[in-house]
Amino acid sequence: MSERASRDVLRDLETSRMSWGEVREILRQEKTPDRFAEYHAALAEATPFGDDVLLRLGEYLYVVREADGTHTVRCGECSHAFGDPRVNWKLSARVRIRRTLEEFMEIYHYEEVCPEPGIAEVREYLCPGCFTLLSVECVPIGYPPVFEFLPDLASVYEDILGQSAPADEDGKWVFEDRTLQAVQKWGTA
Amino acid sequence: MTTAQSEHSQIILATDAGGTMTDAFAVSQDGSFSIGKALTNKVNEAISYANGYENAAANWGMSLEELHAKSIANIYTGTLFLNTLLERKGLSVGLITTKGQESMYIHERGHSWLGLEWEEVLHHKLHHHTGGDMFRLRAALVRGVAERVASGGYFMLTEPGQVKAPLNEAETRDAVNALLDEGVAAIAVVLLFSYLNPAHERRVREIAQDVMRERGVTVPVILSSEIAPVMKEVQRMKSVLMEAAGGPIVREMLRKVEQAANERAYRGELATMASYGSIVNIRHPRMYETILSGPTGGLIGAKTIGEILGERNILTADIGGTSFDVGMIQDHHISLRKEPDFAGHRLALQMVALDSIGAGAGSEVRVDPKFKHITLGPESAGSDVGKCLRHPRVTVSDCNVVLGFLDPDNFLGGDVTLDREAAIRAVREDIAEPLGLGVEEAAQGVLEVLNANLNHHLLTMLKARGANPTEWTMFMFGGAGPLHLYGIDVPFQKVYTFPFAAAFSAFGVACAEYAKRFHQGASYIIPPGADRDVKASIAKAMGDAYSALRDQGVRELNSEGQLATKEVLYGASMRYVGVLEVLDVTFTFGAVMTPEDLDRAIAEFEENYAKIYGKGAALPESGFFVNELFVHVVADKPKPRFVRYELADPRPAESARKGERQAYFAGTWQTTQVYDMDGLVAGNVVRGPAIIEHPMTTLVVPPGAEARFDEHRFIEYRAAAG
């Protein structure tokens, strides 16, 4: 794959500058271990973070290496920081809620195929910096936000990059979901 | 190339115009032939046609005019139709279909994976709709019109084809006007169930013609009920679109070629090949039926030779550089496929059942380092042969060079010299070492993979018809056919190849017959224990339909060069009520006209059905359903004859021996005799280990096997006697 899926190829693919024939070629090629590095190179160019970009979390969000060695989730459009990857980034987003049929129909056009008002709500998670739409949830009212992807950074360093795991404020980086601790801080006042 | 001096007369010309090269093949009455090649002129194929025969004639010391003057038939096949569509150069077509079905061309009923290998089908990200691309369809070019015709489903009282909603003529006028406003060059009409009742499609054409008259324009209007009147709307639509987009362009080019031939003193009309393996005049009204033409030649050649040898059941393998095509002839009939997948589309078209497997003599060899799989193709070196010449990756040819099967100094008659050392290096580094094998072992392994692949396809094809290999004969041809002949390990009763293996397809085209094949969708239900009256009325209806189709065939053949009808075959696609798959049965007794004929037809259907699926699968208690009628009208045409030679002594003449070299058989290097194919005569028997060379092919005969040249110089490959 390396000969074709160079940094440029991956960038062209993501900016959809490729014919189906070219895409099919890439799909058919053997998958090789150097891909992570190639993609990293492509992201270093395509994002504001240069080599500090570690991982792509989603269409617009990245895990970025900070100067102090910690890691932060950032928006690739405006660099807005969402904090520790171990906390669901949605807690740091702006959110727009749709609950009525009218609001649903703005997106889903036909009344007959819309979510059910009074039971479902559509949550649009937006970047506080640039108001790019980062993720959408359609869930029952009162359902906690979905923590879509919690990467194990220690293993990323050790298994994929072949480096030692990043340090943490209290020693070795721990792989755990810290969302609930973060909510705790809001208190119940 | 030339054969022994002979008076060339009654010549048949057969052209295969590929995307790059045009092969001009001339075969004389005595079976001797000459091949000329020319670069295909895509703008005007008449030019490459003439160039090709210029040099074919030269081989025989004739002028182009002499050759044409002595020619009695002229068949032109090629890839123009397919390339026109693939390069999206077809005419702009507008589609009128039944209202509510307008996005048929987008969703293709879900066929987003046609043309992928099975492993790729499992890789869902490779699924993608080709949809309207090939025909440049877009929303503005597709219009629906309200109309409904009943299906005649077999539980119903309703007459099949009964009109449930009359054609909405106002919508039809609007549709035609809208399409003409878009500047379409042809209008295709595909209405639901039109194969049961074409009235609405015909009315659409009348209205279209009125509208065009008013507007003072004319574009062809093509009806699915005339082009492909069979069930399944998406397949039917694809066929009609192909005809509308490509037909006129191809017909025009063929006219140019015919004109060029006539100007060179050829007196007859030009013909081409239909995908169902017959010759049709270039005035044939269903030009899309010729979309697959050249490759059918091999099967026709095999059928012709089979008749000479008295072989009823033949499996054929055409081994080329990039692929091998496997086909079959059962009871002297070439097996056809009803809904072939072609160029990413499923068509309503009778096409010779050729399975094309993407691995051939020039295929690249890849070894998955992690899991040690060997895979061949689909990429191929073509004229770059392999690392032994100038291809960047190791190929099957490299392996044949390594093992001494191909002579580096005598490849294609010595036109190019191959680098044996390079081949050895390539096989060692790219195959042997990753697999942890020796060089010879690895090369042999690659050939075994190719052979195994071939054998499994041959077996699968036989099983699919419940056939037993020992009742079948194998014909192997194509440039690399003789080279891989020894790899066959299916227990066929006989295995043959031919001195002209490399030109076999072109030869086959020359052997083809003029014929017309018609399929007409129908809906006759014969309930279990139907009484004579019921059967009589069905038989009457079938008889009338058969007569009409036969008359059309005879009419078309007459109008296309006053061809005298030689033979008419009748058959039907039938199923047990309930079963969806139909079985095509060609009746041994002719057309169904009487209740007794109908009983015979049912008996023959049941017999064939049991042969394939086993007695347990029968379901006579649910009744029978006739879903399609077909008629095959054949006209006479001169064919190449084969000279019968006196049988010479089995031992080849010394003059036929070219010397000896080392070749690798069954794990050891062995001294192997090398013969000159053209020096071997009828009666000669060459015992392995031996290699028989010909400028266009190489026949490998391993130890324990022998090649016998029979009275026609056909080569029977068999275990060495005694």
Added chain:
Amino acid sequence: MAGDKLLGQRTLLEQIEYTDELTSSGYYYGLRSLPRKEQDPITYERFYDAVHSAVMGARETSKNVAASPGARELGELLFALLTPEGHAVAVSSGLVGHQGAFRIAIRYMAENGYDRNPQIRPGDIFTACDPATTGTPHPGDVYTFVPLFYKDEFIGWAAGMNHTMEAGGAVPGAWPPWSPNTFTDGYLLPPTKVGEDYEDYTWLYKHFERRTRAPMFNILDQKMRVAGCRMVVDSVTEAIDKFGLDYFKDATREIIEETRRICSDNVKLLTVPGRSRFVAFRTVPYAGVVDGVWPQSAKNWLLHLHSEVQIDTREGQVHVNWDKISPANWHAQGGYKGIIESNLWLNVMDTIGLGLKPNSGMNLAVTYDMPEGGLFNPPNDRHSAGNPWASSVALFNCFGGGLEVSKRARGFVEEAWNSDLCWTGIQGEITLKNGFSFGFCQMDLLGASATPARPYMDGEPLGTAWWNPSSDTGSVEEWEYVLPGIYYLSKNVLPSYCGHGRFRGGLGMQLAFAVSDEVQEAIIGKIGASTGNYFTGQASIPGGGYPAPTSTLIVYRQTNILELLRQGEYPGGMAELAEWIESGKLTYTDRELHKEEVGALFVKPGDIYIVAGNATGGWGDPLHRAVDAVALDVKEGFIPASVADRVYGVPVDETGSATESLEAAAEARRAEIRRDREASSVSFEEFWRTEREVVRSGELPQFLTDAYAELNGFSPSFREEFARFWQLDAEEEAQS
């Protein structure tokens, strides 16, 4: 065969336990190396080709015997070569997932001593379709097994399955969605010897005739499975003649272990380690449907289809944690182990299953926890498995979503998409005026889903289906021929029916039908997967765009459609139908709307029903979609100009002409929409406070209060996260 020892010295059960013991080493059959393969990789590949072409050939040939369009037209069938324990060595194309479930039936036969009684002999036919005992996901999936003997030694099985037309449940169809328990699921056969010497016993056909609504189809499908199994036995026997019995025994084990290894290596190669969670919701409204007879089913459920995928790139292992799934209950959307095994395999295939020999080795690369009493692990065998494909496909889209996110993060952009495929089934029973009556299930929208949007391209209508790789929805002409009396008014894509995004989801389809006057009466039902019901297809998707809209069934009663048809007029789809109703051209008495699944609606001549389904969701922010792509969508009628303006911020006219000025106009419009987003959104913390009040104060609709209570009661981990996230005190926790 000698005595009751089917395998020389072992009974079938002893053999299964022996193999399980070996496999508990982490290597299939304890194979730490692959000697046959390593000594001679070429012969090894040739052997696989031989057994693989055996099952492929069986499928291609035998499916022609089939009656049901599902098998014949759509290729909804499968043949496989199994080890004695029922592990698949090679499978044909078709409904490949089922290979994962075959071993469940084999184990059941072993545990119940079938090798002694009724005995397992050459040519015996065993057929099974009872989910609780055989692994068949739902009653419509039928399995047939024929033992494979070489000389007189038992060495494996030929297996065939297909999706049949009608299962004989309380409501007609192959997936009865209204079925409170196993007794209303239909005609369920535990593994049963139904024939010998490759010939079915007559009683089986009589059972099909009496206990199902499509006997002819079901009988022919049985004949097809038997014919195919016989071909597998014959071809494999030939292969053994060539390669030798010992080679067969070794190589079949190695082929499975090889696959497990490749799968595991693919995890290391293709994914990023970590945890991902996706969820889908479905509603199962039974209240008012079966109350009288089955009070325990007199309620409406919310299904919580939550998948947590844990990826370990060191061990190359994927683990799925379903500890937050809804409990099994008295409705048809739960199931047994087979549905999990089938789905798992199907999802693995296109993700970490690339480049291998598809077989049971794939199931070993994924471990999972399905809690006791969970939706697909019911506390007893009385639970219905009528319609588990509906809920399980949604659940497994969530599983797939985890892998897609992880592959994208690793850099395999080309391999990523939204993993929100869906299907919609129409089924029922038609009685014609001529008295003929037949049950059916129509697979127009089962044979293929729209393809999901990818990080680099839009989804496409009817493009793929991971439950049926060679996707096909059949032809209208074939369906109307098999299901006469119901006319298609439309089988078209439905404009703007998708999740929007930088790349669109594939457009869903609209099927519109008119009930003709040849019909006395008809019963129709609608079911489907990832149709969302009161929600979207999935709650959220990897690409972050809008999830797919739900499917729907709309019925218009006693319309004047038959009169219109006689005049050569009918609406071509939902849009025109709405216009005609507006203008009074189309009249009707009642209109019914069903987003949820429906078991049985009675329809009569003159009624129109419309089914929309199979849309997929979007990838990325619609405001990032290329302006000319939006314009083209409008031009081709894929979205109306209003949607282009409102959702995509491209103020294009109906002609969809893209111009320089359009780029500028779009820029302005998109800035405006961003400002609107700012104005209409709040910080998550602020949202948290208001939403928390709703949860605490019990303002939630009763339906949701009950749903959360059920989940909190069943899943400790859900209860803990729910309570801690909303910071509920003990008392609030108790009531919610």
